[in-house]
Amino acid sequence: MEGAMADHLPPITPGELLREEFLEPMGLTSYRLAKEIGVPLTRIVAILKGDRAITADTDLRLCRFFQLSEGYWLKAQVVHDLELQRRAIAPELEQIHPFEAACA
Numbered sequence: 001m002e003g004a005m006a007d008h009l010p011p012i013t014p015g016e017l018l019r020e021e022f023l024e025p026m027g028l029t030s031y032r033l034a035k036e037i038g039v040p041l042t043r044i045v046a047i048l049k050g051d052r053a054i055t056a057d058t059d060l061r062l063c064r065f066f067q068l069s070e071g072y073w074l075k076a077q078v079v080h081d082l083e084l085q086r087r088a089i090a091p092e093l094e095q096i097h098p099f100e101a102a103c104a
Contacts (some may be wrong), residue, residue, distance in 0.1 A: 011083040013050040014076040022066060023048075037061035053077050 023033065030048060034041040039061060046052035054062075054077040063070050086093065 011080050013080055014054045014073055015048040015050050015052075017076055018062070018073075019048050033065070037065050053081070 022028070023030065030044045031041055034044045037058075039058065043052065043058065047054065047058070054073045056074065059073040059077075060070060062068070062073050
């Protein structure tokens with residue numbers, strides 16, 4: 001039941017993670033974050049809205065600012081993207097059978 005329910009909820013975007021786990025608890029605005037990491041405000045706003053993906057450049061800047069391991073934000077982006085794609089091609093994936101090598 002949980003798995004079926006999760007399939008109906010959209011996957012969490014890196015922007016949601018950024019807003020709910022970092023900005024809001026820390027009392028940071030998107031404007032301040034943009035200024036602190038040296039990117040346009042429009043980039044942060046687009047990420048928060050889910051309209052823009054995390055890039056390597058943004059990952060490095062956010063990781064440095066929040067003192068996280070490099071790749072943290074890219075991993076969140078990949079998890080999000082894989083989940084969206086898995087849902088989009090689920091019927092096709094079901095038709096693919098794993099390769100089984102012949103035992104020698």
